[in-house]
Amino acid sequence: MLEQKKGFGIEMKKVPFVTKEQIEEIVKTYPTPFYLYDEKGIRDNAKAVQEAFAWNKGFKEYFAIKACPNPFLIQILHEYGIGCDCSSMTELMLSNAVGINGQDIMFSSNDTPAEEYAYCAEIGGIINLDDITHIEFVEKILGSLPETMSCRYNPGGIFQLSNGIMDNPGDSKYGFTLEQLLEGYRILKAKGVKNFGLHAFLASNTVTNEYYPQLARQLFELAVRIKEETGVELAFINLSGGVGIPYSPEQSGNDIQVIGEGVRQVYEEVLVPAGMGSVAIYTEMGRFMMGPYGVLVTKAIHEKHIHKEYIGVDACAVNLMRPAMYGAYHHITVLGKEDAVCDHQYDVTGSLCENNDKFAIDRMLPQIDKGDYLVIHDAGAHGFAMGYNYNGKLKSAELLLKEDGSVQLIRRAETPKDYFATFDCFNVFEKLGN
Numbered sequence: 228m229l230e231q232k233k234g235f236g237i238e239m240k241k242v243p244f245v246t247k248e249q250i251e252e253i254v255k256t257y258p259t260p261f262y263l264y265d266e267k268g269i270r271d272n273a274k275a276v277q278e279a280f281a282w283n284k285g286f287k288e289y290f291a292i293k294a295c296p297n298p299f300l301i302q303i304l305h306e307y308g309i310g311c312d313c314s315s316m317t318e319l320m321l322s323n324a325v326g327i328n329g330q331d332i333m334f335s336s337n338d339t340p341a342e343e344y345a346y347c348a349e350i351g352g353i354i355n356l357d358d359i360t361h362i363e364f365v366e367k368i369l370g371s372l373p374e375t376m377s378c379r380y381n382p383g384g385i386f387q388l389s390n391g392i393m394d395n396p397g398d399s400k401y402g403f404t405l406e407q408l409l410e411g412y413r414i415l416k417a418k419g420v421k422n423f424g425l426h427a428f429l430a431s432n433t434v435t436n437e438y439y440p441q442l443a444r445q446l447f448e449l450a451v452r453i454k455e456e457t458g459v460e461l462a463f464i465n466l467s468g469g470v471g472i473p474y475s476p477e478q479s480g481n482d483i484q485v486i487g488e489g490v491r492q493v494y495e496e497v498l499v500p501a502g503m504g505s506v507a508i509y510t511e512m513g514r515f516m517m518g519p520y521g522v523l524v525t526k527a528i529h530e531k532h533i534h535k536e537y538i539g540v541d542a543c544a545v546n547l548m549r550p551a552m553y554g555a556y557h558h559i560t561v562l563g564k565e566d567a568v569c570d571h572q573y574d575v576t577g578s579l580c581e582n583n584d585k586f587a588i589d590r591m592l593p594q595i596d597k598g599d600y601l602v603i604h605d606a607g608a609h610g611f612a613m614g615y616n617y618n619g620k621l622k623s624a625e626l627l628l629k630e631d632g633s634v635q636l637i638r639r640a641e642t643p644k645d646y647f648a649t650f651d652c653f654n655v656f657e658k659l660g661n
């Protein structure tokens with residue numbers, strides 16, 4: 228549990244990209260709760276990512292659209308040459324619908340159904356295999372293998388960075404073992420595949436500039452070995468996702484320029500001397516591309532004084548489940564009280580019949596009054612996307628705060644009609660007499 232930000236006097240600030248005055252205008256048209264995304268932030272960051280890897284001729288970021296599957300936001304990223312990393316049928320359909328297809332799609336799925344491989348091939352996406360048995364599986368479905376194929380590597384064991392961040396590939400369901408990988412490339416080559424990729428995702432939400440360079444070293448050394456042992460020369464190496472964001476105001480964020488330079492140094496050191504200086508670097512960042520640029524805006528509707536002090540808001544865990552699911556910390560700003568002292572300790576709750584439906588526990592905040600608007604920060608990735616409909620709760624709208632200050636509705640809020648839409652066999656509205 229990360230939820231341990233108690234205590235007075237500690238300077239913990241995150242400045243929202245929206246003011247109380249702006250929200251008071253927006254709610255006249257769009258009632259809370261809603262998601263609000265920051266166009267300027269998204270664009271500046273996308274530019275910075277492209278610049279950080281501009282040294283690599285073939286560089287491409289494939290936005291992991293599971294993090295925020297909204298066509299308007301995906302289109303903004305695409306203006307910077309960013310493609311889509313997909314892992315399901317509907318994600319492939321969404322990419323294709325916004326005009327992103329062919330080699331602009333990376334299909335990094337696992338446990339993949341046959342029809343999803345077939346559809347990916349139909350729209351020309353790159354298949355990134357999660358398992359050696361899928362070589363035969365894909366060949367059967369498609370009749371023959373595509374010219375370009377990638378394999379996902381799982382080294383097993385523990386992946387550790389010097390600042391203590393670690394993850395556990397040995398426990399993860401993804402990827403090929405080393406032996407399978409070498410064997411896999413031999414088979415793919417024998418079956419006529421021409422362009423090969425290598426992919427690995429070894430640690431999640433790493434808030435350190437070291438992750439990509441260290442992962443790159445491991446994959447680059449492996450690429451040299453693959454060339455020596457199988458004769459396969461990789462066309463691209465995909466560093467996948469895992470670049471984190473500082474959810475807590477005490478953390479300092481990643482510097483993508485430093486990360487890009489770190490990867491460049493390892494590239495010069497390992498790949499170039501091996502005659503592999505034309506390998507393209509791909510990434511599949513989700514959280515880093517969108518996380519800080521989306522907030523959940525909600526209104527305080529109740530206060531409750533029992534054994535603890537509670538503030539009830541009009542959003543709940545179906546709108547943002549990370550706190551309930553992982554105990555994840557999301558910073559909260561009470562709009563209009565940005566500079567007030569945080570001298571009240573609250574649990575900030577939603578209305579689900581689940582006691583874990585809390586956006587914050589024992590959080591020091593300014594005094595909150597009914598009607599106050601709360602901004603829940605860093606919800607732009609794995610926020611709305613993880614929404615569900617428990618307790619018959621409906622998903623909120625998504626709004627885009629444009630660079631010119633105007634607001635665009637980029638997904639309307641669900642209505643009861645949406646919730647009941649799958650009862651083809653029982654018309655709720657008919658029973659209600661309307």
Ligand SMILES: *Cc1c(COP(=O)(O)O)cnc(C)c1O
Pocket residue numbers: 291293294312335428431432467468469470511512513514515608
């Ligand atoms: C989730 C995921 C990503 C994105 O991860 P982030 O931590 O959001 O950057 C990229 N690739 C794959 C295969 C994933 O499953």
